[in-house]
Amino acid sequence: MTRKLSIKQSQSIESFLVEDRVFEPCITRSKVGSINSMVEYKALCHEALQNPDEFWSRLARENIVWTKHFTHVLDESNAPFYRWFYDGELNVSANCLDKHIGTVTEKKIAIIFEADDGNVTEITYYDLFIRVCKFANALKAEGIKKNDCVIIYMPIGIESIVAMQACVRIGAIHSVVFAGFSSKALEERIIDTDAVAIITANVQLRGGRELPLKLIVDEAINNGQCKTITLVLVYERTRKHWKRVIGRDKSFLEVLEGVNSACVPISVNAEHPLFILYTSGSTGKPKGVQHASAGYLLWVILTMNWVFDLCLNDIFWCTADIGWITGHSYVTYGPLAVGATQLIFEGIPTFPHAGRFWEMIERHKVSIFYTAPTAIRSLIKEAETKEEVHPKNWNLSTLRILGTVGEPINPEAWIWYYRYIGRESCPIVDTFWQTETGGHIITPLPGITPLVPGSCTLPLPGIDALIVDEFGNELQNGIGGMLVIRRPWPAMIRTIWKDSETFKKCYFPEKLGNNFYLLGDSAVRSSDRGYFRITGRIDDVLNVSGHRLGTMEIESVLVSKTDLVVEAAVVSRPDDIRGETICAFVVLKGSLPTLEEGKVIADELRDWVSKGISPIAKPSICFCENLPKTRSGKIMRRLLRSLAKRESLMQDITTLENPMIFNALVHFF
Ligand code: PRX
Numbered sequence: 001m002t003r004k005l006s007i008k009q010s011q012s013i014e015s016f017l018v019e020d021r022v023f024e025p026c027i028t029r030s031k032v033g034s035i036n037s038m039v040e041y042k043a044l045c046h047e048a049l050q051n052p053d054e055f056w057s058r059l060a061r062e063n064i065v066w067t068k069h070f071t072h073v074l075d076e077s078n079a080p081f082y083r084w085f086y087d088g089e090l091n092v093s094a095n096c097l098d099k100h101i102g103t104v105t106e107k108k109i110a111i112i113f114e115a116d117d118g119n120v121t122e123i124t125y126y127d128l129f130i131r132v133c134k135f136a137n138a139l140k141a142e143g144i145k146k147n148d149c150v151i152i153y154m155p156i157g158i159e160s161i162v163a164m165q166a167c168v169r170i171g172a173i174h175s176v177v178f179a180g181f182s183s184k185a186l187e188e189r190i191i192d193t194d195a196v197a198i199i200t201a202n203v204q205l206r207g208g209r210e211l212p213l214k215l216i217v218d219e220a221i222n223n224g225q226c227k228t229i230t231l232v233l234v235y236e237r238t239r240k241h242w243k244r245v246i247g248r249d250k251s252f253l254e255v256l257e258g259v260n261s262a263c264v265p266i267s268v269n270a271e272h273p274l275f276i277l278y279t280s281g282s283t284g285k286p287k288g289v290q291h292a293s294a295g296y297l298l299w300v301i302l303t304m305n306w307v308f309d310l311c312l313n314d315i316f317w318c319t320a321d322i323g324w325i326t327g328h329s330y331v332t333y334g335p336l337a338v339g340a341t342q343l344i345f346e347g348i349p350t351f352p353h354a355g356r357f358w359e360m361i362e363r364h365k366v367s368i369f370y371t372a373p374t375a376i377r378s379l380i381k382e383a384e385t386k387e388e389v390h391p392k393n394w395n396l397s398t399l400r401i402l403g404t405v406g407e408p409i410n411p412e413a414w415i416w417y418y419r420y421i422g423r424e425s426c427p428i429v430d431t432f433w434q435t436e437t438g439g440h441i442i443t444p445l446p447g448i449t450p451l452v453p454g455s456c457t458l459p460l461p462g463i464d465a466l467i468v469d470e471f472g473n474e475l476q477n478g479i480g481g482m483l484v485i486r487r488p489w490p491a492m493i494r495t496i497w498k499d500s501e502t503f504k505k506c507y508f509p510e511k512l513g514n515n516f517y518l519l520g521d522s523a524v525r526s527s528d529r530g531y532f533r534i535t536g537r538i539d540d541v542l543n544v545s546g547h548r549l550g551t552m553e554i555e556s557v558l559v560s561k562t563d564l565v566v567e568a569a570v571v572s573r574p575d576d577i578r579g580e581t582i583c584a585f586v587v588l589k590g591s592l593p594t595l596e597e598g599k600v601i602a603d604e605l606r607d608w609v610s611k612g613i614s615p616i617a618k619p620s621i622c623f624c625e626n627l628p629k630t631r632s633g634k635i636m637r638r639l640l641r642s643l644a645k646r647e648s649l650m651q652d653i654t655t656l657e658n659p660m661i662f663n664a665l666v667h668f669f
Contacts (some may be wrong), residue, residue, distance in 0.1 A: 021452065021453065022450045022451070022452055023418070023427075023450065023451040023452070023453075024450050027309075027400060027401075027426075027427060027446060027447035028447065029309050029446070029447045029448070030309055030310070030311040030312075032305070032311075033063070033301075033302075033305035033306075033310075033338075034305050034306065034309055035306050035445055035448065035461075036448075037448060038448055038449070041445060041448060041449075041458075041461065044461035044462075045459075045461045045462075047461070048461045048462040048464075049464065052073075052074070052462070052487065053073045053074065055461075055462065056073050056074070056084070056298075056462070056489075056490060057070075057073045059298060059302060060073075060085055060088075060294065060298050060490070063298055063301045063302065064090055064095060064294060064297060064298055064301075065090065065094060065095050065098075065099050066088050066089065066090050067089045067090055067091065067094075067267040068087075068088055068089035068090075068267065069088060070085035070086070070087050070088025070270060070294075071087055071088075072085070072086055072087055073085060074488065076488070079488075079515055080488075080503075080504060080507070080508040080515055080517070081494070081495060081500070082488040082492070082494075083270075083271050083292075084270060084271070084292065084294060084295040084488075084490040085270040085294045085295070085490070086269070086270055086271050087269075087270075088269075088270040088294060089267045089268060089269055089270065090267065090268070090270065090293060090294055090297070091168070091169065091265035091266060091267055091268060091293075092168045092274055092293050092296075092297050092333070093132060093136075093165045093166070093168040093169035093265055094169070094265040095297055095337055096165060096333060096336035096337045097125065097128060097129040097132055097165065097336065098129065098265060100125045100129075100339050101125070101126065101129055103339075105125050105339040106124065106125045106126040106129075107124055107125070107126065108124060108125055108339065108341060109122050109123070109124055109341045110123055110124060110125045110127075110128045110336060110341065110342070111123050111128065111158055111161065111341075111342055111343075111344060112315075112341065112342070112343045112344070112364055113157060113158050113343075113344050113345075113346070114343065114344070114345050114346065114347075114360060114363075114364070115205065115346045115347070116205040116206055116207065116208065116346045116347035116348075116351070117205070117208075121158065123158055125336075125339070128158070128161075128162070128336075130261045131158070131162045132162050132165040132166050132169060132263075133169070133260075133261050133262060133263035134256055134259045134260070134261050134263070135162050135163060135165075135166035135256065136165075136166040136167075136169040136170050136263045136265075137259045137260050137261075137263045138166075138255040138256050138259050139166055139167065139170055139172065139197075140170055140263075141255070141259070142197070142231055142233075142250070142255060143196075143230075143231070144167075144170065144172050144196065144197055144231070145170070145171070145172070146170065146171030146172065146266060146268070147171065147172070147173065148172045148173070148195075148196045148197070149172070149173045149174075149175060149193040149194060149195040149196065149276065150163075150167050150172050150173070150174050150175070150195060150196065150197045150198070150199060151174075151175050151176075151177055151186070151189065151190055151193065151195045151197070151198045151199070152164060152167075152174050152175070152176045152177070152198075152199045152200075152322075153176075153177045153179055153181075153186060153198055153199070153200045153213060153216070153217055154176075154179060154199060154200055154201050154204075154213070154235065154322075155179050155201060155204040155205070155206070155213070155237070155321075155346060156321050156322050156327065156331070156344055156345070156346060157201075157235075157237075157344070157346060158344075159201070159235045159252070160176075160199075160235075160322050161322070161331070161332050161336075161344075163199045164176065164275075164322070164328075164332050165332070165336075168274065168275075168293075169263060169265045169266065170263075170265075170266055171266040171268050171272065173193075173273045173274070173275060173276060174275050174276075175189060175193050175195065175275060175276040175277065175278070175288070176275070176277065176322055176323050176327075176328070177189050177278070177323060178321060178323025178324065178614070179201075179204050179211075179213055179321075179323060180321075180323070180614050180615065180616060181323075181613070181614045182216070182610065182611050182612060182613060182614055183216045183217075183219035183220040183223070183611075184220070184223075184611060184612050184613070185286075185612070185613050185614060186216065186217065186220040187220040187221075187223050187225060187226060188285075188286070189278055189286075189288075190220060190221070190225075190226045190228070190229060191225050191226060192278075192288055192497065192498065193276055193288065193497065194228045195228060195229060196228055196229065196230055196231065197229065197230065197231040197232070197233065198217055198221075198229060198231070198232045198233070199232075199233045199235070200213050200214055200217045200232065200233070200234055200235070201213050201214070201234065201235040201236070201237045202214045202234055202235070202236050202237055202238065202240055202241075202242040203237050203238055203240050204237065205237060205238070205346060205347070206346070206347055206348055206351075207347060207348045207350070207351040208351055208352070210238065210240065214232075214234055214242040214243070215242075215243075217232060218243065218245070229248070230248065231248060231250070232245070232248055232249045232250070233249075233250055233251075233252060233255060234249060234250070234251050234252065235251075235252045236251055236252065236253070268293055269293075270292065270293060270294035270295070271292045271293070271294070271494070272292065272293045273290050273291070273292065273293075273494070274291050274292060274293045274296055274297075275290075275291055275328065276288045276289065276290050276291075276497045277289050277291070277324075277325055277328065277435055279325070279434075279435040279436070279548055280541055280548045280549050280550035280553055281506060281520075281539070281541065281550055282506075282520075282539040282540040282541060282550060282551075282552060283502070283550065283552055285553070286550070286553065287496045287497075287499070287502065287506075288496055288497030288498070288499075289325075289435050289436050289493050289496065289497075290493065290494045290495050290496065290497050291438055291491070291493065291494065292494050294490070295438070295489075295490030295491050295492070296329075296333075296438045296439075296490075296491050297333065297337060298490050298491065299329075299438050299439040299489070299490060299491030300329045300330070300333045300334035300337060300438070300439050300491075301334065301337045301338055302439075302460075303329075303334065303439040303440045303460070304330070304334040304335065304337070304338045304340070305338060306445060306460060306461075307403075307429055307431060307440050307443050307445060307446070307460070308368050308370075308401060308403070308429075308446075309368075309401060309445075309446055309447065310335075310338050310340050310368075313367075314340060314341070314367045314368055314400075315341050315342070315343060315364055315365055315366045315367050315368070315398070316335050316340045316341065316342045316343070316366075316367070316368045316370075317342065317343040317344075317345075317360075317361070317364070317366045317368065317369050317370065318330040318331050318335075318342070318370040318371075318403075319345060319349075319357070319369075319370065319371040319372070319375065320370075320371075320372075320405070324435075324547075325434070325435040325438075326370075326405055326406065329438065329439050330370060331344060334439070343360070343364050343366060345360065349375055349378070349379060350378075350382065353388070353389050354379060354382035354383070354386065354389040355382075355383075355388070355389035355390070355391070355393060355394065357371070357375075357379065358389075358391040358393070358394040358396060358421075359394055361394065361396050361398070361399060361421075362394040362395045362396065362398075365398040366398060366399060367398050367399060367400050367401070368399075368400065368401045368402075368403070369399055369401075369402050369403065369421070370402075370403035370404075370405065370431075371403070371404065371405075372404065372405060372406040372407065372545070372546035373404050373406065373407050373408070373409040373410070373413055373546070373579070374406070374407065374545040374546050374577065374578050374579055375546075376404070376409070376413050376416070376417050377410075377413050377576065377577045377578075378577050379391075380413060380416050381577060383420070390420075391420045391421055392420065396421060396422075396423065397423070399421065399422060399423075399426050400425075400426055401426055401427060401429065401446045402417060402418070402421060402422050402426045402427070402428045402429070403428065403429040403430075403431055404417070404428065404429070404430050404431065405431045405433070405546070406543070406546030406547075407543045407546050407579045408454060408533075408534050408579070409428075409430055409453070409454060410454060411453035411454045414428060414430075414453035414454060415453060418453075426446075427444065427446035427447060427451060428444075428451060428453075429443050429444050429445075429446055430443065430444065430451075430454070430455065430456045430457070431443040431456065432456035432532070432534055434519060434520075434521075434548075435493075435548070436492065436493035436507070436519075437491065437492060437493075437519075438491030438492065438493070439491050440460060441459060441460060441463045441465065441485070441489075442456045442457065442458065442459045442460070442463065442465055442532050443456055443457065443458075443460065444456070444457040444458070450529075452526070452529075452531055454533060455526065455531045455532065455533045456531075456532055456533070456534060457529075457531045457532065458530070458531065458532070459532070462487075462489050463485060463489060464485060464486040464487045465483065465484070465485050465486075465532065466483075466484060466485075466486060467479070467480070467481040467482065467483055467484075467523055467524065467525060467532075468481055468482055468484050468512065468516065469481050469482070470482070470511065470512075471511065471512070471513075472484075472511070472512035472513045472516060477525040477526060477527045477530055478524065478525070478526070478527040479524065480522055480523065480524040480535055481522065481523070481524075482512075482518065482519075482521075482522060482523075482538055483518075483519045483521045483522065483523040483532070483534070484512065484516035484517060484518050484519065485516065485517040485519070486516060486517075488517070492517065493507070506518075520537055520538055520539045520541060521534050521535075521536070521537055521538065522534075522535045522536050522537070522538050523535055540552055540637075542570075542572045542580050542582060543572075543579050543580055544572075544578055544579065544580050544581060544582060544616060544617075545577075545578045545579065545616065546579070547616050549582070549613070549616070549617050551569075551570040551571065551572075552570075553613060553617075554568075554570045554582060554584065554609060554613065554617055554619060555568045555569065555570050555584075557608065557609050557612035557613055557617075558570070558584060558586060558605060558608070558609065558619075560612070561604075561605060561608050563589070564588055564589060564601060564604070564605070565586055565587070565588060565589070565605070566587045566588065566589055567586075567587040567626075567627055568584055568585065568586045568587070569584070569585045569627050569635045569637060569640055570582060570583070570584045570585075570619060571583055571585075571637060571640045571641045571644045572641070572644065573620075573644040573645060574645060581619075581620065582617065582618070582619035582620065583619060583620055583621075583622065583640075583644040584605075584619035584620070584621050584622070585622050585624050585627055585640055586605065586621055586622070586623055586624070587623075587624060587625065587626055587627060588601065588623055592623055592624075592625055593623060598623055601623075602620075602621040602623075605619075605621055606618045606619065606621065627640075628640065
């Protein structure tokens with residue numbers, strides 16, 4: 001395969017740090033299931049707009065193995081609760097595994113697992129299929145049935161993928177909780193889903209450390225509220241002893257002993273909930289995003305082919321954890337559904353050294369690499385200070401496509417990624433999407449879309465994205481506004497678990513009219529090419545190292561420390577490496593602390609947030625006597641944001657109830 005990404009104009013790469021440079025891509029794409037030219041891309045976009053029913057119906061017939069064929073494509077009668085292919089039946093696990101059995105793919109490596117300590121395990125499609133069948137039978141034998149919700153609180157590994165696939169095989173609905181979340185966050189999710197079982201591991205291994213997962217599960221259940229849990233299944237990652245609750249806890253080995261390896265996948269309706277995944281929004285409570293089986297499956301298959309141009313011999317590596325949507329779509333489902341060989345990694349990019357990612361790309365001959373800008377930025381910093389971990393020390397010539405996800409990538413990081421990892425030969429797909437969209441929605445197609453660093457370029461076929469003002473009027477290119485999607489598409493969120501009202505209010509606000517799906521991001525299109533550039537969130541959602549966190553969520557945890565805190569307001573502060581960091585303005589009971597007291601209390605509060613949500617939510621803390629408020633008592637977050645960003649302090653404070661507070665805070669910064 002020939003591949004070359006040429007740069008327009010003959011300038012040195014350093015002079016490309018202006019955002020509107022265009023990188024003309026030219027790799028030869030695979031012919032199978034792919035889009036092979038801009039002409040084909042435009043034709044597909046046109047077809048999707050003109051004949052959406054035919055477009056989606058054709059793709060769903062071509063890409064999904066149905067147990068009962070659908071006769072209807074889209075049901076809009078109860079919008080925005082759309083239903084897709086709703087009289088069809090299928091099983092998603094069968095579409096990821098069974099369909100490869102009896103083909104050449106069954107002998108192919110499905111997953112290469114590299115452990116934290118560097119140990120490598122490989123599993124073929126056939127062996128993975130047997131493992132999933134056995135695990136599904138074990139779940140059935142333990143009484144788990146269709147529609148039951150199962151929480152998966154596990155580190156990434158072959159076992160966690162098996163657990164997810166096994167749930168789907170028997171029609172159970174999984175809800176994966178990121179293993180970095182605290183017992184409190186886990187407890188909330190157990191309660192909200194009414195889960196009957198938890199699948200976990202005794203420990204998680206990361207960066208040479210052992211983290212006790214089972215202990216956290218016990219803590220969450222013992223908090224007293226989780227009455228629905230009757231089974232805790234424990235994968236013994238190490239020999240480390242774990243405390244057993246008799247009658248409730250079992251090890252993987254125990255439930256798998258003597259289990260039959262034949263398990264017919266259950267046929268479910270196209271709209272059967274595939275999983276629930278919690279994500280932060282602008283309310284204090286995380287939202288359980290519910291995805292449907294067929295629509296989601298279709299989209300992960302299409303995007304694997306269109307955006308990653310998956311070919312027979314590719315080694316695909318998405319570095320995301322299964323606790324996030326990226327790990328669902330581009331680790332557990334997408335790669336298996338298209339029969340790819342993928343690498344998964346248990347550890348962290350800086351252990352035992354900050355060249356680990358590059359070393360792994362060389363060792364496993366990775367050809368498609370997909371990671372978050374925050375990881376790239378932190379590795380740039382390492383490489384710049386330590387010669388021995390610079391990527392030039394490794395042979396990265398197997399790479400042909402690079403991807404980023406989760407947050408905007410700044411042009412400097414883009415250029416470094418392009419130059420040192422892609423050797424100026426690999427297109428970078430800056431994929432924009434979110435938990436609710438199921439898969440990529442705005443992204444370049446490698447080898448087809450001319451690239452502009454920092455821009456996610458153009459919507460995929462079938463995604464009718466536009467930018468509107470607050471009343472839903474479409475805005476011209478060059479004018480920033482709210483990003484919306486005009487028409488439904490199969491992989492979109494179906495509802496918020498047990499909260500259809502919030503679903504409607506949050507994603508289809510009445511004031512926009514026309515049933516626009518509101519993403520919560522602001523964006524602008526370039527005047528020349530109509531390329532999209534994501535400019536930030538329009539709600540109170542933060543993006544810290546690519547992790548989505550709600551300011552309200554963090555505030556609720558802070559004010560729940562009632563012995564110390566009276567009030568708190570959380571805003572973000574831009575950060576060179578992590579994109580954003582969290583800044584909390586806190587009003588304490590009593591008077592302002594001294595410097596020394598302040599340090600101790602701030603540590604206590606950070607620890608409290610870590611236990612209430614996760615260490616990723618730890619804020620830096622600024623104590624104040626009061627928060628700046630409007631006369632109607634609303635916190636003036638605009639001012640706090642400016643303060644945290646150290647922006648111009650010439651603010652309009654005429655509507656402030658307590659302007660003296662602002663002056664005090666300005667002084668503080
Ligand atoms: O704000 C956008 C940002 O991440 C949000 C979605 O977060 P989450 O649901 O956790 O899913 C992350 C993985 C898809 C979006 O609303 N975001 C995601 N990708 C990009 C991005 N912002 C800019 N550019 C991106 N490529």
